[in-house]
Amino acid sequence: MNSEEIYRLLEPIIKTYLPEDISAKEINRNSDLTRELNINSAHLVDIVLDIEDVFNIEFKNEDMESLRNVNDAISLIQQKISG
Amino acid sequence: MKHNYILNSLPYSEPFLFVDEILSVSEYAIKGTYTFEHDAYFYKGHFKDYPITPGVILTECMAQIGLVCFGIYLLNGKTISEKSTFALSSTEIDFYLPVYPGEKVSVVSEKIYFRFQKLKCKVKMLNAKEQVIAKGTISGMILKENKSK
Numbered sequence: 001m002n003s004e005e006i007y008r009l010l011e012p013i014i015k016t017y018l019p020e021d022i023s024a025k026e027i028n029r030n031s032d033l034t035r036e037l038n039i040n041s042a043h044l045v046d047i048v049l050d051i052e053d054v055f056n057i058e059f060k061n062e063d064m065e066s067l068r069n070v071n072d073a074i075s076l077i078q079q080k081i082s083g
Numbered sequence: 084m085k086h087n088y089i090l091n092s093l094p095y096s097e098p099f100l101f102v103d104e105i106l107s108v109s110e111y112a113i114k115g116t117y118t119f120e121h122d123a124y125f126y127k128g129h130f131k132d133y134p135i136t137p138g139v140i141l142t143e144c145m146a147q148i149g150l151v152c153f154g155i156y157l158l159n160g161k162t163i164s165e166k167s168t169f170a171l172s173s174t175e176i177d178f179y180l181p182v183y184p185g186e187k188v189s190v191v192s193e194k195i196y197f198r199f200q201k202l203k204c205k206v207k208m209l210n211a212k213e214q215v216i217a218k219g220t221i222s223g224m225i226l227k228e229n230k231s232k
Contacts, residue, residue, distance in 0.1 A: 040172065041172075041201075041226075042172030042173065042201055042222060042223075042224050043172075044199075045198065045199045045200075045201040045224075048199065049196070049198065059199075061199065
């Protein structure tokens with residue numbers, strides 16, 4: 001799966017947890033999930049759990065710590081599906 | 084784990100402590116009780132001349148037993164040396180019956196998941212007749228206290 005395909009699956013997951021004052025148009029690969037998209041830490045966990053289901057992978061605690069923006073998510077997903 | 088250890092680790096005190104006793108706890112579920120005293124401060128204003136336990140207080144009681152007590156149990160051994168704080172992240176509760184001053188309630192909470200420091204539980208509150216007062220889902224984050232403080 002290339003990063004474009006991953007992004008297409010990832011975007012709707014993130015969209016689900018966006019607060020009302022953030023438009024889905026603001027999601028891009030460099031978006032910082034908590035600082036720019038205003039996703040709280042509890043919803044960040046929900047996003048990771050949804051990613052696990054959609055991509056059939058498992059995140060570890062240290063993955064969570066390195067997850068800052070959309071690109072981080074894409075590369076973590078890529079590592080795990082190829083690993 | 085001793086049930087007393089959980090109670091002693093709670094970050095609350097009067098007049099905002101809503102846990103009396105833990106009846107049972109395991110990796111999957113917890114059960115505890117609380118009795119709403121007749122002279123609790125909120126009955127004075129909720130409602131005027133008609134004391135009834137506020138829904139937010141029932142929710143707080145469900146969260147203290149079902150999430151915080153449970154979280155202390157689930158955390159034990161992992162971050163025992165670090166001070167942790169608890170933050171409520173979401174609640175979705177339906178209410179069925181009122182709770183009057185002096186009533187004893189029990190709270191049963193079942194774990195849905197506990198991952199990445201987020202605990203999500205299915206929680207219900209029952210009265211002395213085992214009737215459902217309220218039920219729903221509550222989740223919270225267990226945050227490590229900032230050491231620089």
